[in-house]
Each structure stands twice: as structure tokens, then as C-alpha cells.
Amino acid sequence: MAIPLTADRLVAALRAEGCTVREVAGWRSNNRNHRGAWGPVHGVQIHHTVTNPGDDVVSLIFRGHSALPGPLATGCITKNGVVHLTANGRANHAGGGDGRVLQAVIDESYGDRPPAPQEHDGSPGAVDGNARFYGWECENKGDGKDPWPRVQYDAIVRATAAICRAHGWGPKSAIGHLEWSDWKVDPRGFDMKDFRTAVAERLEHEPGWNPGEEDDMPTPAEFAKAVLTLDGVISVPGAPATNPTWTLSSVQTEILKRIDMVRATEAAQTAAITKLASLVGSGVDTAQVVAAVQQAIADAVVKVSVEVIDGSQEG
Numbered sequence: 001m002a003i004p005l006t007a008d009r010l011v012a013a014l015r016a017e018g019c020t021v022r023e024v025a026g027w028r029s030n031n032r033n034h035r036g037a038w039g040p041v042h043g044v045q046i047h048h049t050v051t052n053p054g055d056d057v058v059s060l061i062f063r064g065h066s067a068l069p070g071p072l073a074t075g076c077i078t079k080n081g082v083v084h085l086t087a088n089g090r091a092n093h094a095g096g097g098d099g100r101v102l103q104a105v106i107d108e109s110y111g112d113r114p115p116a117p118q119e120h121d122g123s124p125g126a127v128d129g130n131a132r133f134y135g136w137e138c139e140n141k142g143d144g145k146d147p148w149p150r151v152q153y154d155a156i157v158r159a160t161a162a163i164c165r166a167h168g169w170g171p172k173s174a175i176g177h178l179e180w181s182d183w184k185v186d187p188r189g190f191d192m193k194d195f196r197t198a199v200a201e202r203l204e205h206e207p208g209w210n211p212g213e214e215d216d217m218p219t220p221a222e223f224a225k226a227v228l229t230l231d232g233v234i235s236v237p238g239a240p241a242t243n244p245t246w247t248l249s250s251v252q253t254e255i256l257k258r259i260d261m262v263r264a265t266e267a268a269q270t271a272a273i274t275k276l277a278s279l280v281g282s283g284v285d286t287a288q289v290v291a292a293v294q295q296a297i298a299d300a301v302v303k304v305s306v307e308v309i310d311g312s313q314e315g
Contacts (some may be wrong), residue, residue, distance in 0.1 A: 002167050004039045004134075007088045009166065010074075014083055016207040017162035019155060022084045024062055030071050031089025037131040038090040043105045043173040044160045045094050045133040046195070047073065048140040048186040061137045062086040073137035075159070081151035083136075083159050093137065094129025095121035097180035102127055108172040112193045113179065120183040129180055134163055144188045153190065160195075161202040171199040 005013065007028045014021050031038065051057045057076055061084075064070030071087035078084065098117035104110045119126040138156055140146050160174045167173075176192040177184040202209060 002039070002041050002169075004041050004089070005163070005166055007085075010088075010163070011085070013162040013166040013207075014159055017158045017165070017202075018208040018210070019083045019158050019162060020081060022082050024058060024084050024086050027062070027071075027085045028088045030062060030087050032069075032071070032087075032091060032130065033089045036090060036128065039131065041134060041167070042102065042132050043134070043169070043175060044163050045129065045135045045175055045177055045180060046156065046160070046187050046192070047093060047135060047137045047177045048142040048188060049076070049137050050142040050186075051139060052141060057137075057139050058084045058086065064092065068092050073135035075135075076137045076139065077152060077155050077159060078139045079149050079152050081149070081155040083155055090130050091135055092130060093135030094133045094177070094180060096123060096126030097121075097129045098182070099125065099127040101175070101180055102129070102132060105173055105175060108170050110172060114172075114175060117178075117180055117182045120181040133180075136160065138187060140187070140189060142186055142188050146189065148189050157195065157198045157202060161199045162207070164199065165203060165207060171196040171203060174199055 011021060011023065049055075049057050049061070051060065057078065060070075061072045061076040062070055064072050069092065071091040073091050073093040074085070074087050076084045076086055096119060098115070098119040101114045101117050104114040136156060136159055138148075138152065140148065161171075163169075164171065164173055174192075174196055176195075177186045179192060201211075
């Protein structure tokens with residue numbers, strides 16, 4: 001059994017997940033709780049609005065229309081990726097649906113998809129979904145052709161993951177309206193199986209995770225492989241006049257050659273300084289002097305590499 005999130009907890013969860021949230025004036029007291037229970041809650045349902053460009057879709061979800069009073073969902077997610085909060089409590093979005101689906105969502109026991117619904121609003125075996133599900137109405141014509149902008153789809157995934165995370169649910173607590181009622185077809189234009197996969201990936205990371213953040217810096221092995229496989233031609237400082245440009249793999253070879261030269265010099269200098277320290281007398285800390293030389297050599301190695309790389313970029 002899950003107690004519905006308070007308005008403050010819902011806002012905090014959405015923002016932590018990276019959603020752009022707009023609190024529509026009056027949303028915190030806008031609900032249908034006087035018409036029936038709100039909770040316990042068990043999942044999130046995804047819908048499309050069946051609206052056209054230029055429609056005041058947020059007001060529609062907040063107020064409803066002549067045939068169905070509002071609010072029509074917990075929030076409206078517009079094509080620009082903004083999550084407009086429109087209700088705090090029960091909303092007219094899910095209607096009646098299949099109790100077997102509800103149980104599968106509660107148990108998170110199904111495979112790729114919950115059992116096919118065999119009930120709808122008003123059918124003899126239907127159960128009340130408005131009491132059990134948060135709802136996202138997502139701006140779209142619903143004709144299967146109207147595109148879902150990436151920023152909007154990402155916002156729907158984030159908003160759904162935010163609620164699931166707050167309740168400790170997995171991705172199978174998110175279903176489409178078409179998976180709840182055999183009368184419904186929404187959301188059209190993306191597959192709920194793929195959607196749940198995206199929610200699952202987000203739940204595997206910390207709130208607010210952005211794909212690609214962890215992969216920006218290549219590993220040394222990846223860098224070496226990239227250098228050896230690229231065919232770019234670049235300028236290198238100190239290159240002979242007869243060979244003013246080198247391939248990237250040649251740059252790597254040059255860096256390694258110069259480092260080897262520095263290391264050979266380090267070995268010779270270290271031996272010489274050790275011998276010198278022994279001749280000067282016991283008042284000299286040999287280990288300290290050698291360590292200082294080795295640090296200077298290490299700094300020189302870095303400097304050599306940077307000089308080669310910076311010089312290659314100038315060309």
C-alpha cells in the first residue's frame with residue numbers, strides 16, 4: 001500500500017530527477033477527491049491529449065471540458081518538455097480498467113507487458129483507476145504521426161521515474177492507458193515496453209542522471225586505440241622540414257620516444273647524484289635529493305607530452 005505523495009514531495013521528486021516543473025496556479029487544491037478515494041496508489045499512467053498546436057492544452061487538463069470535468073491528470077507534459085502540475089489528488093484520467101492489470105502492476109510480476117485488458121470504464125468487472133494511478137497527459141495529436149520531441153519524451157521518462165523512485169517502485173509500475181482499458185489507444189507514437197526500459201535505466205542511476213556524463217572521458221586504452229586508428233594529419237613542432245606533417249599515430253610514437261629519452265637521462269642523473277651525495281658526506285639526505293630529481297623528471301615527461309599535443313593542435 002502506498003500513500004500518495006504530498007504536493008511538496010511530488011515537486012521535490014520531479015526537480016531532483018531533472019524535470020522542469022511549472023506549478024499551475026491552484027493545482028495544490030485541484031482534485032476530484034470529493035467524488036471518490038485517492039489512494040492507495042500503485043502506479044503511473046501515460047496518456048496523450050489529442051490536441052492540436054495552438055490549443056491551450058494545460059488549461060484543458062486543469063479544468064477539463066463539458067463532457068469530463070477536470071482535473072484530467074496529475075500533470076500535463078508539453079512538447080517543450082515542461083511538466084505542468086495540474087492536480088494534487090484524484091483526477092479524471094484512467095477511468096475504469098482491468099483488475100488483473102492492476103494486480104500485475106502492484107506485484108510488478110509481468111514480462112514485457114501486463115496482461116491484455118478486457119475491461120473498460122463502465123464494464124461489469126472494471127475497477128477504478130483514478131484512485132490508484134498518477135496520470136501524465138502528454139501533448140500530442142494522438143494520430144500516430146505527430147512526433148514526440150526528444151525533450152518531451154525525456155521529460156515523460158524523468159517524471160515517471162521520479163514518482164517510481166519516490167515510492168520505491170520499479171519500471172513495471174508505469175503503464176499506458178491502452179494497457180489499462182480495452183477501449184483506449186494512448187499513448188500513440190512510442191512503445192510502452194521501450195518506455196519502461198528507459199525508466200528502468202534512469203532508476204539504476206542517481207536522481208538527475210544525464211546519459212553520457214560518465215562516458216565523456218575516454219580510458220587510456222580507448223585513447224590509445226583512437227590515436228592508432230585515426231588517419232588525421234597534423235603539424236608537429238620540431239618535425240624536419242622534409243616531413244612537416246605527421247599522422248596521429250606518429251605523434252604517439254614521438255611522445256613515447258621523447259619520454260624514453262627523458263627516462264634515460266633520469267637514470268644517468270640519479271646515478272651521478274647518488275655518487276655525488278656519497279662523496280659530499282653524511283650530511284646530505286641522498287633519498288631526498290633523488291626523490292626531488294625524479295619529481296623534476298616526471299614533470300618534464302608531462303611537459304614533453306603537452307608540448308607535442310599542443311603543437312599538433314596548432315596545425
